[in-house]
Amino acid sequence: NAGVTQTPKFRVLKTGQSMTLLCAQDMNHEYMYWYRQDPGMGLRLIHYSVGEGTTAKGEVPDGYNVSRLKKQNFLLGLESAAPSQTSVYFCASSRHTEGGGGTEAFFGQGTRLTVV
Amino acid sequence: LAKTTQPISMDSYEGQEVNITCSHNNIATNDYITWYQQFPSQGPRFIIQGYKTKVTNEVASLFIPADRKSSTLSLPRVSLSDTAVYYCLVGALRNKLIFGAGTRLAVHP
Numbered sequence: 639n640a641g642v643t644q645t646p647k648f649r650v651l652k653t654g655q656s657m658t659l660l661c662a663q664d665m666n667h668e669y670m671y672w673y674r675q676d677p678g679m680g681l682r683l684i685h686y687s688v689g690e691g692t693t694a695k696g697e698v699p700d701g702y703n704v705s706r707l708k709k710q711n712f713l714l715g716l717e718s719a720a721p722s723q724t725s726v727y728f729c730a731s732s733r734h735t736e737g738g739g740g741t742e743a744f745f746g747q748g749t750r751l752t753v754v
Numbered sequence: 755l756a757k758t759t760q761p762i763s764m765d766s767y768e769g770q771e772v773n774i775t776c777s778h779n780n781i782a783t784n785d786y787i788t789w790y791q792q793f794p795s796q797g798p799r800f801i802i803q804g805y806k807t808k809v810t811n812e813v814a815s816l817f818i819p820a821d822r823k824s825s826t827l828s829l830p831r832v833s834l835s836d837t838a839v840y841y842c843l844v845g846a847l848r849n850k851l852i853f854g855a856g857t858r859l860a861v862h863p
Contacts, residue, residue, distance in 0.1 A: 642797075671851055680841065681798070681853040697852065728797045730851070742788065743851060745797025 640664050644729050644746035651719040651753045659714040659749050661729030668734040670712035671696075671743070672704060674725040681728060687712055688734075719753045726750050758842045763858040772829040774857050776842030779823050787818060787825045790841045792856070798841060802827070829859075837861045 645660040661670065668689050673681040673696075683696030685704040693704045701723060703715045712731075716723060732743040759777040766772045778787070786805050790798035802809055804816040804825070815828040829836055839856040 669851075673853070680839075680855040683852055686851070726795075730797070732851070742800035742803065743790075743798075745799070748795070748797055 642729055642731055642744050642746040644727070644749050646749060647747065648750050649752070651716075651751065653720060653753060655719050656715070656717050657719065657751075658716075659727055659729075659751075661712045661714070661731075661746060663710055663712075663731040663744070665731060665733070665744065666709070667731035667744075668709070669732045669743075670706065671730040671732075672702070672712065672714045673728045673730065674698065674723075675728060675748075676725050684714065684727075719751075721753045724751060724753045758844055758854050760840075760842050760854065760857045762855065763860070765860050765862065766832055767862050768833055769831050772832050772836070772859060772861075774827045774829075774840055774842075774859070775824055776827070776844075777824045778842070778844040781822050781844050785822075785844050787816065787822075788843045789814070789816065789827045790843065790853075792839045792841065798853070801840075832859075832861045834861050834863065 642663045671686040672684040675681045682698045684698055684702050685693055685696050687693045687706040690709040705713045727749045729746040730743045733741050786803055788803040789801045791801050792798040802811055802814050802816045804818050806818050809816045817826045837860055839858050841853050841856040
């Protein structure tokens with residue numbers, strides 16, 4: 639059981655380049671999330687999805703796009719990378735419960751992105 | 755979502771009990787209280803979750819008073835490996851799962 643897998647684990651981009659981060663979960667979870675974490679800081683929510691084909695903005699969505707074409711995958715795209723997007727990116731997933739609360743989120747191992 | 759407030763950092767020594775308190779004055783009726791642990795270079799890991807009173811598992815205990823405006827994570831007999839950042843989250847997972855700054859716990863020999 640792999641849980642939540644992020645690809646790639648490390649990446650260096652030049653300013654202006656684009657890339658896509660892939661998050662895959664094998665737990666049949668409805669909810670998926672993308673976060674960024676800067677050094678010494680907490681996690682900030684970029685975008686999230688409450689089901690296949692749906693996405694919503696989080697706290698810091700600017701400069702990022704996401705897609706959830708398949709239930710098990712949640713893609714995070716950077717169209718034109720900037721040095722300010724240098725960070726560690728975490729993906730998470732959780733299952734739906736009636737009433738909306740009461741379950742835990744599972745996190746991937748993170749993607750360390752550097753934009754030069 | 756309810757805003758949470760927790761201490762920025764705490765220090766402890768091996769073998770001591772550590773209590774981290776989180777304030778969430780605006781908690782809603784449907785909100786659960788969840789605590790996560792994060793080690794350096796890793797994603798957060800679920801520790802414990804509760805709605806009211808007391809919850810205990812093999813890792814920690816969670817105490818929630820009747821008014822639910824605060825909660826306390828209790829780590830019994832901490833070791834060096836408990837050095838981590840601990841996050842308190844309040845809110846339904848159907849909505850945004852928002853993390854605060856967390857509490858940096860340092861356990862000393």
